[in-house]
Amino acid sequence: xxxxxxxxxxxxxxxxxxxxxxxxxxxxxxxxxxxxxxxxxxxxxxxxxxxxxxxxxxxxxxxxxxxxxxxxxxxxxxxxxxxxxxxxxxxxxxxxxxxxxxxxxxxxxxxxxxxxxxxxxxxxxxxxxxxxxxxxxxxxxxxxxxxxxxxxxxxxxxxxxxxxxxxxxxxxxxxxxxxxxxxxxxxxxxxxxxxxxxxxxxxxxxxxxxxxxxxxxxxxxxxxxxxxxxxxxxxxxxxxxxxxxxxxxxxxxxxxxxxxxxxxxxxxxxxxxxxxxxxxxxxxxxxxxxxxxxxxxxxxxxxxxxxxxxxxxxxxxxxxxxxxxxxxxxxx
Amino acid sequence: xxxxxxxxxxxxxxxxxxxxxxxxxxxxxxxxxxxxxxxxxxxxxxxxxxxxxxxxxxxxxxxxxxxxxxxxxxxxxxxxxxxxxxxxxxxxxxxxxxxxxxxxxxxxxxxxxxxxxxxxxxxxxxxxxxxxxxxxxxxxxxxxxxxxxxxxxxxxxxxxxxxxxxxxxxxxxxxxxxxxxxxxxxxxxxxxxxxxxxxxxxxxxxxxxxxxxxxxxxxxxxxxxxxxxxxxxxxxxxxxxxxxxxxxxxxxxxxxxxxxxxxxxxxxxxxxxxxxxxxxxxxxxxxxxxxxxxxxxxxxxxxxxxxxxxxxxxxxxxxxxxxxxxxxxxxx
DNA sequence: ACCTATAATGAAATCGATTCCAAAATTGTT
DNA sequence: AACAATTTTGGAATCGATTTCATTATAGGT
Numbered sequence: 159x160x161x162x163x164x165x166x167x168x169x170x171x172x173x174x175x176x177x178x179x180x181x182x183x184x185x186x187x188x189x190x191x192x193x194x195x196x197x198x199x200x201x202x203x204x205x206x207x208x209x210x211x212x213x214x215x216x217x218x219x220x221x222x223x224x225x226x227x228x229x230x231x232x233x234x235x236x237x238x239x240x241x242x243x244x245x246x247x248x249x250x251x252x253x254x255x256x257x258x259x260x261x262x263x264x265x266x267x268x269x270x271x272x273x274x275x276x277x278x279x280x281x282x283x284x285x286x287x288x289x290x291x292x293x294x295x296x297x298x299x300x301x302x303x304x305x306x307x308x309x310x311x312x313x314x315x316x317x318x319x320x321x322x323x324x325x326x327x328x329x330x331x332x333x334x335x336x337x338x339x340x341x342x343x344x345x346x347x348x349x350x351x352x353x354x355x356x357x358x359x360x361x362x363x364x365x366x367x368x369x370x371x372x373x374x375x376x377x378x379x380x381x382x383x384x385x386x387x388x389x390x391x392x393x394x395x396x397x398x399x400x401x402x403x404x405x406x407x408x409x410x411x412x413x414x415x416x417x418x419x420x421x422x423x424x425x426x427x428x429x430x431x432x433x434x435x436x437x438x439x440x441x442x443x444x445x446x447x448x449x450x451x452x453x454x455x456x457x458x459x460x461x462x463x464x465x466x467x468x469x470x471x472x473x474x475x476x477x478x479x480x481x482x483x484x485x486x487x488x489x490x
Numbered sequence: 491x492x493x494x495x496x497x498x499x500x501x502x503x504x505x506x507x508x509x510x511x512x513x514x515x516x517x518x519x520x521x522x523x524x525x526x527x528x529x530x531x532x533x534x535x536x537x538x539x540x541x542x543x544x545x546x547x548x549x550x551x552x553x554x555x556x557x558x559x560x561x562x563x564x565x566x567x568x569x570x571x572x573x574x575x576x577x578x579x580x581x582x583x584x585x586x587x588x589x590x591x592x593x594x595x596x597x598x599x600x601x602x603x604x605x606x607x608x609x610x611x612x613x614x615x616x617x618x619x620x621x622x623x624x625x626x627x628x629x630x631x632x633x634x635x636x637x638x639x640x641x642x643x644x645x646x647x648x649x650x651x652x653x654x655x656x657x658x659x660x661x662x663x664x665x666x667x668x669x670x671x672x673x674x675x676x677x678x679x680x681x682x683x684x685x686x687x688x689x690x691x692x693x694x695x696x697x698x699x700x701x702x703x704x705x706x707x708x709x710x711x712x713x714x715x716x717x718x719x720x721x722x723x724x725x726x727x728x729x730x731x732x733x734x735x736x737x738x739x740x741x742x743x744x745x746x747x748x749x750x751x752x753x754x755x756x757x758x759x760x761x762x763x764x765x766x767x768x769x770x771x772x773x774x775x776x777x778x779x780x781x782x783x784x785x786x787x788x789x790x791x792x793x794x795x796x797x798x799x800x801x802x803x804x805x806x807x808x809x810x811x812x813x814x815x816x817x818x819x820x821x822x
Numbered sequence: 823a824c825c826t827a828t829a830a831t832g833a834a835a836t837c838g839a840t841t842c843c844a845a846a847a848t849t850g851t852t
Numbered sequence: 853a854a855c856a857a858t859t860t861t862g863g864a865a866t867c868g869a870t871t872t873c874a875t876t877a878t879a880g881g882t
Contacts, residue, residue: 160867160868160869161868161869161870162868162869170831170832171831171832171833172832172868172869172870173831173832173833173834173870173871174830174831174832175869176869176870176871177830177831177870177871179869180870180871182830182871183828183829183830183831184829184830184831185829185830185831188830188831202597202600202601203601203868203869204601204603204867204868204869205601205602205603205869206538206541206542206547206602206603206867206868206869207542207837207867207868207869207870208868208869208870209538209837209869210538210539210542210836210837210838210839210867210868210869210870211836211837211868211869211870211871212837212869212870212871213837215538217581217602220582224567225557225563225566225567225570226560226563226564226566226567226780227563228558228560230563231557231558231559231562231563232558234557234558234582234584235556235557235558235584238557238582238583238584239584239586242583242591247581247582247583247598247599247602248581248582248583249549249579249580249581249582250552250566250570250579250580250581250582251570251574251579251580252566252567252570252571254571259574265534266579267579268534269534269535269536269537270537270538270549270579271536271537271538375763376763376764376766376767377766402763405764405767406767408767409766409767412769431707431708431734432708432737432764432767434708434709434741435708435737435738435740435741435764435768436767436768436769437744437768437769448558492837492838492839493838493839493840494838494839497862502861502862503861503862503863504838504839504840504862505840505841505861505862505863505864506860506861506862507839508839508840508841509840509841509860509861511839512840512841514841514860515858515859515860515861516859516860516861517859517860517861520860520861535838535839536837536838536839537839538837538838538839539837539838539839539840539867540838540839540840541839541867542837542838542839542840542866542867542868542869543838543839543840543841543866543867544839544840544867545867
C-alpha cells in the first residue's frame, strides 16, 4: 500500500495525501476522504522512502561492549526507553569487547544513515578514537569521560573513595583493592584511584595497599581473593571494583573462615540485585545506570535536533557526571 | 558522497559503479579506475537508498519483554551475534512487559521495513496473537511455543521435572513449588507442570504440593518463601521457577535457620552467574539462552532467504525445542 | 461586480541507489 | 573481410515518499 494507491482510491493527488499526513492546506472535504481511505486500507507510510527523501531517519545506533551484563543492559534499557518515548528506535550493536566489532558497527550504522550514535565506552584506543572523531553524525559516550566527546558517566572515583572511607572508619585498616584492567579508565583507573586516595586521606600508606586486577567475573574475584589471602593473611578488608568480583571474593573469604564483617569487610560497586541475596548482604555503591542511559539518549537527541534545525549559536560541550549512593547492607 | 559523484570522478556512468559494487560485466580498465576513486573518496553506499530500490533491508526487529534481565540479555546477545555474522543489524525493542508497547514495536518495525522479526514471548494475548499473524514479514518466537508460529524454546517442562525428581531422590519429599504467573506458558505453566508430574511419578500426591506465584524478583521469592514456611513448617524442599526466586527464597530459609541442603533442598532454573556465589551454591537447570537466540536468528534468516528467493516448495513449520543440563551445586 | 490576497491543488522534480534496455564495442568464426 | 555472437556501456525508469512551483479556486474588501 503506497501513498499513490491511497491517493488514487481517495480521488486526490499523492501530494494531497502527503499534506494530510504532514500538515498543509487541505480542504475539509478531501481531508475526510483521505482519512477514510487510510483507515480502510490500513496504510502506513514507508519510513525508508520517507528517510530517502527527507534525510531524517529516526534510528539511533547503540554500541555496547556486551549486552549480556547487568550494568550494560540497564543502561541499554534506559536508552531504549528514552528513545522510544521520543519516537526513535534503537539499532543495537554488541561488540563482545572486540575493538574491530566496534569499528565495524560504527561503520555499518553510519551506512544505515542513523541520526546519531551512543557508544558505551570501555577501553579507548587511538584507532577507535579516530573512528569516533570521523563519525558523520552526533555521538554521545556513556560510562566514560572521553575528552572531546559529549559524555554521560558515573562518579566512579568518589563512589569508591567513599566506600573505602567507610571501610576504614569501620576499623578495617589493612585493606586491599580488587580492580579491573586499567585500560578501562572509569572502572579501572578511577575506581582504583578513589580507593587509594581514601587510604591516603586517612593517613595510611596507599603503596601498602595490595591491588589485584580481575576479570569482570565472580570466578576471577574468587581466585584473586584466594591468592591475596595467601600472600597477605593480615588483611581485614577489601573494596572491589564490581559487585560480581566482590561476590566471588566472598566465596574465598568463606573458605578461609573469615567472618564478614567482623573479621573482614568487603564492598562492591553497582548495587546488583545479587547483593541482597548474598550472606551477609553486600554493601555496594549504587550507580544510576538506567538514568545514565536515559540522559545519554536525551543529550544525543538534543544534539540531533539542534543540528537539524541548524541552530548556529555556540554550543558548550557537555560532560555529565551522575552521582551515586552508598547502600550499606552489612558486609563492611 | 553518492554513486553519481563517484561515477563523475571516475569518468564513468553511475550504472558502471553500481555494476562494480554488485557484480556485472565491466572492463578491467574501468574497474580499476572505479576502485581507485572509491578508495580515495571513502565512498560507502547509502543503505537507505539501496533498500528503497531493492526492497531488501538487512535489519531485523527484536522485541523483548525487558532487556534488563539476565536470561533476556543472553538470548539477545545470541541473536545479535548471529545476525551480525550474517550481515544483519538488530533493531531492538524492549517492552517492559507492556502489551501495548509490543504492538507498537511490531508496527514501527514493519514501518521501518525490517526483513523479519524475532519476538521473545511471555504472555500471549489474543490481541498480540492477531498482530503477529498480520505481520507482513517472517516472524520467529523465542522462549515460548506459540502454536502456528516458528519457535525456538526450552524444555522447561523436563528441566523442572528432573530437578524435582532429584529433589525427591535426595529425600526432600515434602516439597513446594515457587512459580511465576500462569500467563507465561513456558515459565509459568510448563515449569509448574513438570514439578507436579515428577511428584506424581514418585507416587506422591501433587495436590498436596503448595504452589506459590512469585514475581521475577529475589524479593518476591523471599516473601513468598517466608509465607510458605509459616503456613507449612513441615516442608523440606522447594523447586523454584527461576534462580532469582530461589536465591531470594534461600534468604528466608536462612532466617528460619533451615540448613541447606540437610534440612531443606532448593533448586532454581537458569544457571545464573549468581548461583555459584550463593551459600550453599544453588543447584539449577542450565538453559541454553545464547544458543536459543542464535538458533532463532538463524531460523529467521533461512525463512527470509527462502522468501526472497521465492522458493515455492513446501515448508514445514519449525518448532525447535532446546535441551537443558542440570547443574548440581549442592543446594539439593 | 471587480480586483486582490489567500487557500487549495496536482504535476513534476528530487533523494541515491539498481536494473532494464538499446546501442556500441569487442571478440570469435568462417 | 564479413558477419554473428558476446561483452561492455550509459541513458532512463524505478522504488515511495516530500516539496517546489505554477495554477486554479475561494474568500474578502470596496
